[in-house]
Amino acid sequence: MSRKAFQRLSLDDRRRSLMEATLVCVAQHGLHGATVRRIAEEADVTAGLVRHYFGSKDEMIRTAYAYLVGQLTARASDSARQTEGDADRQLRQFLRANVTLPNLSEQKVSLWATFIGRVRYDPQFAEIHREGYREFLNLLEALVEPVLMAHKRPHSATICKRHAIALNGLIDGLWMEGSLNSGLYSQALLPDILVEASERLLGLPPGSLSKPRTTQEQ
Amino acid sequence: MSRKAFQRLSLDDRRRSLMEATLVCVAQHGLHGATVRRIAEEADVTAGLVRHYFGSKDEMIRTAYAYLVGQLTARASDSARQTEGDADRQLRQFLRANVTLPNLSEQKVSLWATFIGRVRYDPQFAEIHREGYREFLNLLEALVEPVLMAHKRPHSATICKRHAIALNGLIDGLWMEGSLNSGLYSQALLPDILVEASERLLGLPPGSLSKPRTTQEQ
DNA sequence: CGTATAATTATTCAAATGTATAACTACTGA
DNA sequence: TCAGTAGTTATACATTTGAATAATTATACG
Numbered sequence: 001m002s003r004k005a006f007q008r009l010s011l012d013d014r015r016r017s018l019m020e021a022t023l024v025c026v027a028q029h030g031l032h033g034a035t036v037r038r039i040a041e042e043a044d045v046t047a048g049l050v051r052h053y054f055g056s057k058d059e060m061i062r063t064a065y066a067y068l069v070g071q072l073t074a075r076a077s078d079s080a081r082q083t084e085g086d087a088d089r090q091l092r093q094f095l096r097a098n099v100t101l102p103n104l105s106e107q108k109v110s111l112w113a114t115f116i117g118r119v120r121y122d123p124q125f126a127e128i129h130r131e132g133y134r135e136f137l138n139l140l141e142a143l144v145e146p147v148l149m150a151h152k153r154p155h156s157a158t159i160c161k162r163h164a165i166a167l168n169g170l171i172d173g174l175w176m177e178g179s180l181n182s183g184l185y186s187q188a189l190l191p192d193i194l195v196e197a198s199e200r201l202l203g204l205p206p207g208s209l210s211k212p213r214t215t216q217e218q
Numbered sequence: 219m220s221r222k223a224f225q226r227l228s229l230d231d232r233r234r235s236l237m238e239a240t241l242v243c244v245a246q247h248g249l250h251g252a253t254v255r256r257i258a259e260e261a262d263v264t265a266g267l268v269r270h271y272f273g274s275k276d277e278m279i280r281t282a283y284a285y286l287v288g289q290l291t292a293r294a295s296d297s298a299r300q301t302e303g304d305a306d307r308q309l310r311q312f313l314r315a316n317v318t319l320p321n322l323s324e325q326k327v328s329l330w331a332t333f334i335g336r337v338r339y340d341p342q343f344a345e346i347h348r349e350g351y352r353e354f355l356n357l358l359e360a361l362v363e364p365v366l367m368a369h370k371r372p373h374s375a376t377i378c379k380r381h382a383i384a385l386n387g388l389i390d391g392l393w394m395e396g397s398l399n400s401g402l403y404s405q406a407l408l409p410d411i412l413v414e415a416s417e418r419l420l421g422l423p424p425g426s427l428s429k430p431r432t433t434q435e436q
Numbered sequence: 437c438g439t440a441t442a443a444t445t446a447t448t449c450a451a452a453t454g455t456a457t458a459a460c461t462a463c464t465g466a
Numbered sequence: 467t468c469a470g471t472a473g474t475t476a477t478a479c480a481t482t483t484g485a486a487t488a489a490t491t492a493t494a495c496g
Binding site: 223226253254255265268269275 | 483492
Binding site: 030111118 | 383
């Protein structure tokens with residue numbers, strides 16, 4: 001009767017591996033079906049490791065939630081930051097990144113929803129959510145302001161915040177819709193719908209976000 | 219040692235009572251914490267009744283989900299139908315009803331999110347979701363078309379559907395945001411933000427939805 | 437007022453779950 | 467090459483869980 005062969009991983013690698021296994025299990029089986037044993041099996045380790053790396057199952061799940069939120073925001077933010085061009089193009093790119101792969105993923109939406117469902121009644125989840133929301137809203141405000149300025153639209157702090165809230169709502173809503181109802185209409189439409197809708201929300205001239213001039217044309 | 223005194227309820231009353239207890243428990247403790255025993259206690263009955271009225275715990279939870287979805291849509295729909303006035307006012311009222319009490323409730327959003335998280339991997343939840351989504355989108359399309367016509371805007375079936383999708387995304391997103399982040403900004407702003415944003419999305423003249431003329435003024 | 441019956445309670449059971457602890461082994465450094 | 471150690475496995479355990487069954491009783495009906 002030989003023991004299972006195993007490999008030692010660095011602290012970071014093992015933790016990440018366990019968090020990712022956690023996310024897979026929560027997505028597939030929900031919080032109630034994501035048992036320590038199943039998560040351990042997904043990560044190809046035994047259940048005892050959970051306690052070793054995280055104090056408890058709940059702690060591991062919370063950490064995985066924060067990991068997910070960070071990933072989602074970072075992807076969209078990076079996408080905007082790596083874009084060459086004026087404010088319009090950067091906002092456009094940020095918007096599109098939210099409803100495009102890899103962020104537009106049924107698994108990620110499922111996960112996000114599952115966790116959101118706990119925010120109201122679990123203070124620790126609430127804290128993670130609040131922090132992520134604040135960061136996302138700040139990013140959005142920072143992208144919106146220069147666009148409004150460039151188009152000579154009102155751009156007070158209050159107005160920017162209001163726009164950011166509405167935009168964030170639109171993004172979240174379409175992101176969920178798009179991932180959950182992939183059969184009902186083409187996901188390829190989503191980025192266009194979002195960008196055009198955002199254009200209208202901000203009161204920009206038609207085409208300023210949806211048909212941006214290339215850098216050369218400017 | 220006397221037994222617990224109990225009252226016999228009609229089939230409908232008992233089922234509704236159990237479904238509502240289920241929703242309370244799922245909201246408070248999540249799907250994993252909503253045990254048969256807890257739900258039974260919430261409904262002030264013993265656990266055996268669950269099996270009697272629903273084949274299993276899972277069946278009861280599914281039924282409760284469908285019950286919730288129906289309630290949400292009905293509330294918004296009724297609100298619009300009971301509104302006197304032109305197409306603008308009806309759409310306005312429908313929109314506002316989605317981000318106003320009783321639909322704007324942290325518990326309902328939590329519930330909704332929790333269930334949405336299961337849609338992707340559970341075909342039975344998916345069916346309930348799809349049906350509810352379809353119904354909501356149809357309602358929205360039917361409200362949007364006459365508004366576009368009245369304002370002499372393009373209103374082909376394709377355009378109406380596209381608008382309905384974007385509006386639905388906006389509604390869902392703001393609904394969630396508003397319920398989850400009540401601390402960050404006043405919930406009283408939500409209906410206005412939604413109506414103004416919808417106005418822009420549909421390309422309507424400013425004020426046509428957000429500052430509707432009263433019936434007398436028309 | 438009595439009786440049938442189905443709604444409800446009370447109890448039981450096997451399986452699953454989170455956690456705790458002990459045993460083992462892959463890797464590190466000398 | 468060889469210990470030492472910490473990462474990892476294996477096992478054990480008390481609790482909880484969903485479900486099944488038996489025992490009671492509220493209510494409708496004649």
